[in-house]
Each structure stands twice: as C-alpha cells, then as structure tokens.
Amino acid sequence: MGDQAEVLTLMKPDADPHSFEISAQEAGRVRSADLVVSNGLGLEEGLQQHLDAAADEGVTTFVAGDEVEVLEYAEGDASGTPDPHFWTDPARVLDVLDALEPVLADVEGIDAGRLADDVAAYRASVTEVETEMTAAFAAIPVERRALVTNHHVFGYLADRFDFDVVGAVIPGGTTLAAPSASDLSDLVEAVEETGVPAIFAESSSPTASSRPSPARPTCGSRSSSSTPSRSPPPTAAPPTT
Numbered sequence: 001m002g003d004q005a006e007v008l009t010l011m012k013p014d015a016d017p018h019s020f021e022i023s024a025q026e027a028g029r030v031r032s033a034d035l036v037v038s039n040g041l042g043l044e045e046g047l048q049q050h051l052d053a054a055a056d057e058g059v060t061t062f063v064a065g066d067e068v069e070v071l072e073y074a075e076g077d078a079s080g081t082p083d084p085h086f087w088t089d090p091a092r093v094l095d096v097l098d099a100l101e102p103v104l105a106d107v108e109g110i111d112a113g114r115l116a117d118d119v120a121a122y123r124a125s126v127t128e129v130e131t132e133m134t135a136a137f138a139a140i141p142v143e144r145r146a147l148v149t150n151h152h153v154f155g156y157l158a159d160r161f162d163f164d165v166v167g168a169v170i171p172g173g174t175t176l177a178a179p180s181a182s183d184l185s186d187l188v189e190a191v192e193e194t195g196v197p198a199i200f201a202e203s204s205s206p207t208a209s210s211r212p213s214p215a216r217p218t219c220g221s222r223s224s225s226s227t228p229s230r231s232p233p234p235t236a237a238p239p240t241t
Contacts, residue, residue, distance in 0.1 A: 002118050004110050005034075022047040026226070029189065030054045034107050037100070040065030041084030067099035068092040071155050074165075088157035089131035097123060106169070137161045148196050166190050 001007055001228050008029060009024050017039070022030070027050045030036055036054050038044055040063035044051065068086045073079050086092045101119050105112045137145070145163040147154055152168045167190045190196075 001106065001110075001115065004114060005107065008033075017043050017045075018230045019046055020044070020097075020164045022050060027053075031057050031059060033059055035060045035103065036060060036085060037062045037064065039084055039087075041070065041086075043084035060107075062100055062103050062196065064096045064100070067096050073155065075151055075152075079128060083152065085153045086156050087161040088154050090126050090133065091160065093126050094123060097126070137163075146194050146196050148191055166194050166196055182195075 008026075010030070011017060011020050030050050031053065031054045031130065036051065037053055038047070038061065043065075051061065065082070065084055065086065069092070070086070072081050073081055073084045086096075099117060101115065104110060105115055106110055142151055145161075146166045147158060147163050148166050151169050154163070154165060154166070157163065158165050167186070
C-alpha cells in the first residue's frame with residue numbers, strides 16, 4: 001500500500017491472536033474503515049465480534065482464509081476443524097496476495113498502477129523466502145523432519161515441505177486450551193521415541209509446559225522461538241484496516 005492509505009495494524013508484535021482483544025477506540029476505527037482485512041478460520045477469537053459488527057455496518061471485509069486451500073487439524077482437540085495457520089506455507093500467502101490486490105484497488109483513492117508495483121515487490125519478497133525455506137529444508141534428511149510445537153501451528157508448513165508433526169504441548173489449534181498430565185506424558189513418550197531435539201514455542205505463549213521435566217530428563221528437548229526471521233505477511237496479521 002505504501003503511503004496511499006493509512007493502515008492500522010491492530011495486533012502488536014508477539015501478541016497471541018487467539019486471545020488478543022482491542023480497545024473501544026480501536027473497535028470504532030474498525031467499524032469506520034474502508035476495508036478490514038482479517039485472517040479468518042477462527043484465528044481471531046477475541047476480535048470476531050468486532051469484525052462481525054463492522055461487516056453488519058457495511059464495511060468491506062476481506063477474509064484471507066477464504067482464499068486458500070484449507071487444511072483441517074488431523075489430531076488433538078481440534079481434529080476435523082479448519083487450521084487457520086496457513087501463512088506458514090508461502091504459496092498460500094501468494095494466493096491471498098492475488099485475491100487481495102483487486103479488493104485494495106477498489107478502495108477509493110488507491111492508484112492501481114502504484115499498487116501493482118507494491119504487490120509485485122511483495123510477491124518477489126515472499127518468493128525469495130519460499131526459495132530460502134525450500135533450500136534450508138532440503139538440507140534436512142527426511143528421517144529428521146519431525147516437529148514438536150507449542151500448539152498445532154505448523155500443519156501447512158509440514159504439508160508443504162514434507163515434515164512430520166510428532167505432537168504439540170497443547171493438543172489443539174489454539175493457545176487458549178491447556179494440556180492435561182496425560183497429554184504431556186504422551187508427548188514426552190513421542191519425543192523420546194522419535195529423538196526430536198527441540199520443541200518450538202511461540203514468543204506470545206508461556207513455555208513452562210514445553211520445558212524438560214526433571215523426572216523425564218531423557219526427553220532432551222529445549223525451548224526455542226518459532227517466530228520467523230522475517231515479519232509475516234500483512235494478510236496474516238489480523239486484522240488490518
């Protein structure tokens with residue numbers, strides 16, 4: 001968008017989209033926006049009432065999750081429901097970009113030519129990230145491509161780059177859930193069996209449950225951040241006005 005429009009990003013860095021809420025002032029700005037962009041697929045649990053209110057008042061909305069091939073959670077408490085974390089697959093980010101461009105072009109005051117240049121530059125950036133990811137993951141032997149995460153967040157990445165999701169500390173698609181003692185015991189056994197050396201935890205979520213248990217030192221896990229080295233695409237950060 002460049003300087004063609006004022007863009008308000010509601011969610012601050014390191015915020016948890018599953019529990020994030022906005023102020024009354026921000027809610028007012030959502031309802032008066034020319035366009036509201038959200039992730040969708042149930043990600044913005046704390047914002048959904050405001051997104052619905054904006055749509056009811058006639059605000060143009062764009063839901064990124066409506067523009068991608070959606071995967072369902074394969075296991076855990078959320079099994080069978082849509083997985084909203086599609087931005088971990090750069091190809092799906094490009095699908096959203098293609099769908100969002102004409103919507104942005106229809107916003108009053110937007111120069112379609114300048115917008116096309118901005119979109120092309122962003123497309124090149126995402127493509128570069130995809131190339132880097134492909135090369136980096138290709139260096140990992142197939143038998144080592146196993147993931148343990150804080151919650152089920154890398155399903156799309158696993159599908160795109162042939163990883164096996166061994167398990168998650170929180171056996172569901174949201175950080176609002178909590179693991180039981182049985183869940184953690186099953187996960188420790190899976191980690192020990194597969195030899196996974198690290199558990200990837202979000203910077204927005206506590207990592208206490210993902211730390212090694214003194215009673216089970218052979219787990220050999222360490223906690224590290226799953227935050228990417230580059231900022232996620234704007235369409236992945238819910239919502240933008």
